[in-house]
Amino acid sequence: MLFILYTTGRCNLRCRYCGGSFDDSIVPWTVRYSVDDLSRILRDGDDIAFYGGEPLLNIDFIRSVMDKFNASHYILQTNGLLLNKLDPDLVKRFDTILVSIDGPRWLTDLNRGDGVYDRVVENLRWLRRVGYEGDLVARMTVTEDSNIYRDVRHLLNLGLFNHIHWQLSFIWVEPWHDLWGWIRGSYEPGLRKLLDRWIERMKSGVVEGIAPFQGILTRILRGGVKPPCGSGVDSFTVVSDGRIIACPIAVREPWAYVGRLEEIDRERIECYKPPIGEPCLSCKYFEICGGRCLYTHVERLWGDEGMQAICEVSKFIIDLILDRMPIIERLLDKGIIAEEQLIYPKYNNTIEIMP
Ligand code: SF4
Ligand code: SF4
Known part of the structure; x- marks a missing residue:
């Protein structure tokens, strides 16, 4: 089981598709429960992810959790601006660090603010310099300004990330200007080109870390939970006020409420x-x-058209990969690549798999 812990509802950015900090009355900016209470729900073998707001605005809480518990994996989802404030010894205990970045400098800064790209890249170089050897994941938010082929290739070419993951920004923002034009004229052809390039590299034994391709392939080969992010199945979130919810962004929605940390037990969560x-x-x-995303499945903020768009792109990417399965299987049979290279993620590290 993965527990995602809000360290704060506060953020030090105000990105275009998000709006920045939560209201303190919804997701408090400080943690209002005792770290000891987490032992009511945590078991050996569980994983812990730190989340926000910007989780690194509360490094003291992160340190106190990591001092007290010995999670199987520690995960951090961050905008990357404060990474260099972490003690290098603490940094090395993270198995996965996911950093928000959308592609080239102009695009990342357009979405996240001037100077963000350079500060994030500088901090990633610092991470590698201090000896971080875990899984470094770029977490892209894809908007109408994105070009999936160009942006994923840019991030791969930086040579800093082990994996690139993306999510389509289909929830918070107003419906796009030309949603279907972008899907059919940019996203779908871009995905095809990206996949073809990925398979070409595989023929020389290299599996590039493109997380949605690997995640979908893993589900084809080995199955997986529904929804693919594990929300409400093998992933639960503890809000800073002690509420336990199924999906980390469903902080107001009654359907996602599971209970309160101080009165719940593990069986009720399960x-x-x-x-x-x-x-x-x-x-x-x-x-x-797997229904792609539990939140959008229930909330349908874009109504029927949003659902159609989500289904079209989900079916498209699955069909693309299914189509290439005979080639991938041949490469596996010949031993040019090994199944272990393809399988990702090996534990729930908060990537949603279906973009
Ligand atoms: S993919 Fe959807 S259900 Fe899963 S964590 Fe993200 S918002 Fe929640
Ligand atoms: S393609 Fe659409 S309808 Fe089918 S499982 Fe995915 S989200 Fe649900």
Whole structure:
């Protein structure tokens, strides 16, 4: 089980698609429960991820959790601006660090603020200099200004990341100017080109760390939980006020509420069932797609058109990979690549898998 811990609801950025800090009355800016209370829900073998707001605005809390518990994996999701404030000894205990960055400098700064790209890249170089050897994941938010091929290749070429992951910004922002034009004219052809290049590299035994391709392939080969991010199945979030919720962004939604840290036990958490219904349950892609995202599935903030867009891009990327399975299987059979190179993530490290 993965527990995602909010260290604060405060953020030091105000990105275009997000809006910055939570209201303190919804996600408090300080942690209002005792770290000891986490032992009510944590078991040996569990993983812990730190989340916010910007989690590194509360490094004291992170340190106190890491001093007290011995999680199987520690994960950090950060905007990267304060990474160099972490003690190098603490840095090395993280198995995965996910850093928000959207692609080239102009695009990242357009979305996140002037100078953000340079500060983040500088901090990533610092991370590697102090000896960080864990999984460094670029976490892109994809908008109408994105070009998936150009932006993913840019981040791979930086040579700093082990994996690149992206999520389509289909929730918070107003519907896009030309949603279908972008999907059909930019995103889908870009995905095809990116996948073809990925397979070409595989023919020389190299599996580039493109997380959605690897994650979907892993679900094709080995199955996986539904939804693919594990929300409400193998991932739960503890808000800074002690509420336990199924999905980290569902901080106001009654369907995601599981209980309060001070009165809950592990069994009650494990009894929670994510409310996945139609059209996913009778969809032939459900085993792989898993409903994509529990939050958008329930909330449908963009209505029917949003659902159609989500389904179209989800089916498209799954079909692309299924289409190339004979080539991938041949490369596996010949021993040019090994299945272990493809399988990702090996534990729930908070990547949502379906973009
Ligand atoms: S493709 Fe659409 S309907 Fe099918 S499982 Fe995914 S989100 Fe649900
Ligand atoms: S993919 Fe959706 S359900 Fe899963 S963590 Fe993200 S917002 Fe929540």
